[in-house]
Amino acid sequence: MKEIKIETERLIVREVLPEDVDGFFELDSNPNVHTYLGNRPIQTKEEARKGIEFIRQQYIDNGIGRWTMVEKATNSFVGWTGLKLMKETVNNHINYYDLGYRLVEQHWGKGYATESAIASVNYGFEVLNLDKIYAVAAIGNTSSIKVLEKAGLIKGEVIEFWGHDHYWFEISRKK
Numbered sequence: 001m002k003e004i005k006i007e008t009e010r011l012i013v014r015e016v017l018p019e020d021v022d023g024f025f026e027l028d029s030n031p032n033v034h035t036y037l038g039n040r041p042i043q044t045k046e047e048a049r050k051g052i053e054f055i056r057q058q059y060i061d062n063g064i065g066r067w068t069m070v071e072k073a074t075n076s077f078v079g080w081t082g083l084k085l086m087k088e089t090v091n092n093h094i095n096y097y098d099l100g101y102r103l104v105e106q107h108w109g110k111g112y113a114t115e116s117a118i119a120s121v122n123y124g125f126e127v128l129n130l131d132k133i134y135a136v137a138a139i140g141n142t143s144s145i146k147v148l149e150k151a152g153l154i155k156g157e158v159i160e161f162w163g164h165d166h167y168w169f170e171i172s173r174k175k
Helices: 018-028 045-062 112-126 142-150
Strands: 005-007 011-015 067-071 076-086 096-103 132-138 154-161 164-172
Touching: 011 076, 011 112, 018 045, 018 076, 018 096, 045 076, 067 112, 076 112, 096 112, 112 132, 112 142, 132 142, 142 154
Parallel strands: 096 132
Antiparallel strands: 005 011, 011 067, 067 076, 076 096, 132 164, 154 164
16 A cells, blocks of 8 residues: 555544554444444454454555544544445445545544545545545434535435445546
């Protein structure tokens, strides 16, 4: 993977590092964070380490994976964001780029998800030269739906994903 460092107004977006384990544990051990993710929060830091290793392996295998968000003002771990190459078929699409983000609860409502989603979309179109970017959001997750819409993605049909109904979103590069 090409080294990633994106700066937004309030965030530094960079590759996920093993040193992010405490932030990943705080993020993914919180049941509130997992409300729309199958309600399976992690229980140990070892699970957080494995999650980081999984993402870092995607960098090797696919040239891309999710990125860590750090708050510039405090150097605090905010969560993860970015694009992921989806190799399994979802909604009749395969080998597509999925936009995602997940934030530590104390950073909810600050606009960081939107800020990072916009930066990720721009990276996808300007650096990776993608034609389309996709995303899914659980029907009840109004906050995530708003983030995707603010980032320019268009809400499409309802699909089953992870055993629940989600909206399918997409955005095309402007020609």
